[in-house]
Amino acid sequence: MDTGSAIDLAVSTVIFALRSNDPLQPRGEPTVWIPLVRRLRAPYDNHWALPGGPLGADEGPTDAARRALQSTTGLQPKYLEQLYTFGDPERSPGATRVVSIVYWALVGIDEVAHAPARQNVRWLPADDLPTLAFDHNLIVDYALWRLRTKVSHSRIAHAFLGETFTLADLREVHEVVLGKRLDPANFRRQVLASGHVVATGGMRTGGRHRPARLYRYDQSMSMTDHGPLGPVLLSERNS
Amino acid sequence: MDTGSAIDLAVSTVIFALRSNDPLQPRGEPTVWIPLVRRLRAPYDNHWALPGGPLGADEGPTDAARRALQSTTGLQPKYLEQLYTFGDPERSPGATRVVSIVYWALVGIDEVAHAPARQNVRWLPADDLPTLAFDHNLIVDYALWRLRTKVSHSRIAHAFLGETFTLADLREVHEVVLGKRLDPANFRRQVLASGHVVATGGMRTGGRHRPARLYRYDQSMSMTDHGPLGPVLLSERNS
DNA sequence: CCAAAAGTGTTTCAGCTACACCCATGA
DNA sequence: TCATGGGTGTAGCTGAAACACTTTTGG
Known part of the structure; x- marks a missing residue:
């Protein structure tokens, strides 16, 4: 029985890597950074958001998470794990309701350095982020907590x-x-x-x-x- | 952008309670039991399955999980936590693809005894189940592992x-x-x-x-x- | 030779395990 | 009074923390 639900189903990934704070001094104390993508439409136009997208019709959620990682960083994850599924009706105000299956991933420090820079993608320090789109600040904080306990x-x-x-x-x-x-x-x-x-x-x-x-x-x-x-x-x- | 996805979104709950093995001797060694509902249509017609149902349009996943618990046991959970989201394309063979957000819950031992018996609901011992519908045996095993570690x-x-x-x-x-x-x-x-x-x-x-x-x-x-x-x-x- | 990090040894302490022992009740 | 589980005390083991100490390099 297909109810033809009006709920969109998406997969996002919190991608962690270690980067030196000072790009001129690659041997400095590194910290935890994550790549974000710039939204180009409302809501939250021009805000930074977690990489991700709709779940494909013949695609498992883990594959979708890996695809999001590939398309933003060009990298393979060294570690990938499902984090949590966010589905409260209020989380995408004014837009179609979206349920997001969120993954978190780790990528190697040296590979990040060699990865090509992408349009509309920027790496930011995970513990000092601006206001992100939707509930993504909350999601990153939760992923950080999970990273630390793990x-x-x-x-x-x-x-x-x-x-x-x-x-x-x-x-x-x-x-x-x-x-x-x-x-x-x-x-x-x-x-x-x-x-x-x-x-x-x-x-x-x-x-x-x-x-x-x-x-x-x-x-x-x-x-x-x-x-x-x-x-x-x-x-x-x-x- | 609503893609009008062909994927159904459902919420299921693994409900744990302690019950004595021998109904005639309520003071005997209890074990872990879970309530299951009998399916009345294909696929897996007549098999036992986890309680649950489609996610309502204005309903959060946690509310849906609590609703599944209420409708099968008539009880409030003493504990409720999201377990995992299962979404592989192959998990519902021959039917519309379903992504299931699965929760697990604990209910009190004395309340279960006073709860009314429901049609098409039966309590079975969690570590000795028959073949369930879909991948529900796998889900119960995972929930059991999570219960023990927690x-x-x-x-x-x-x-x-x-x-x-x-x-x-x-x-x-x-x-x-x-x-x-x-x-x-x-x-x-x-x-x-x-x-x-x-x-x-x-x-x-x-x-x-x-x-x-x-x-x-x-x-x-x-x-x-x-x-x-x-x-x-x-x-x-x-x- | 000196500074600095790699690597080893050792003392101390907290927490857990095992188990001996006493307490209070019903039969 | 005895059996049973409630409840307390305590010796011993184990692993983590703290830190002194030796080793090996670059300058």
Whole structure:
């Protein structure tokens, strides 16, 4: 029974990446940034909004989220997970009612630098945004909260990094996301004890100090969370 | 731009309650049960399915979930939270494509007993279900997993109980949900230390043993999780 | 040699587990 | 008085936090 509902169904994605605050100094303290797209029509004409669009007729929501990510950043997500579905009638005032299935994603720091700049897309710091379209400020805040809780008791922080990384890199990701300093010695022990990370044998030299061992993530699981469907969450469930 | 999408949007609810296995012996070991409704049309004619229905044009998803709960059990939920949105194109084979926003809920054990029996509604044990309609077995399994993880590191178990309860009652809920025995002494200390529970001053006598103190939940927060919207999650976030 | 970060060792403390023990009631 | 569960006390283990200390590089 198709009721011919008057409700539009859309998918949006909150995309997180780490970027240095000062573009002239790529080695500076990074913070969390997200890409937004400029709206070109009412309501909220000219406001920034989360990337997304209507759910295609033969497309799953996860595919739609990945498509939104691709079209705004040109990147593949290192991590992708459904966040929440927003459907209150009042959330799109004056317009057709829209129910949004929202995802959140992580992309690697080095890939962002090489991605081509897109028209009407701008990266902004996630914790200091202007007023966005619709309820998107609320959505970003919720996604940020989810990112922080997930980083604190799961092991996804490496999704912000490239293929290999030092433990100092990984610790910096945690520090930036959680907003506090972590003891290098204890952080090292916890990460190594978790077994999620494997030494490559390589070293990173160049600092005026002892070289650091390089690690890579133990890729026994892909980094897309298919929710209750895929095998990924199954391994998440057991952890 | 209303695309006049051909996708139906529905809301379903996984409703959990504790029931004794043996209806003749209400004091027996309870287990987790859920109410299901019998489908009266294809596809999956005559199969059991989660209660729910299409999202009303002027109705928020949470209201729709509460409505599904009301119409099948006649009850108010003690706890209600969005679970996940299922939208893969293949999940309703041969029928109009349906995207389902699924909620999960807890209702009190004593209220269920007094609720009127409804036509085409039956309570079944959650961990031993027959083949349900659509992907509803998967959804129930996911909701069960979420219930267990939430019970282990949040304080919602009391939502299965009535207004007042003994710590043994509360411990039994944990034991049934988690499927393992808990040390009474340690459980008591952890619950009391959490501060979420307050002694009423009353006692429950009648057992052939020392009377037990009665407690009630510290109602500083309502037990509906409005996701990122309401004040509830804010307090949840800080815990 | 010095500064700085990598990496190791060790003490301390909080929280949880296990379990011994006493208390109050019904039969 | 005995069986039963309510309720308290406490020793021991484990893991995290804090921090002293050694190692290895660049300048």
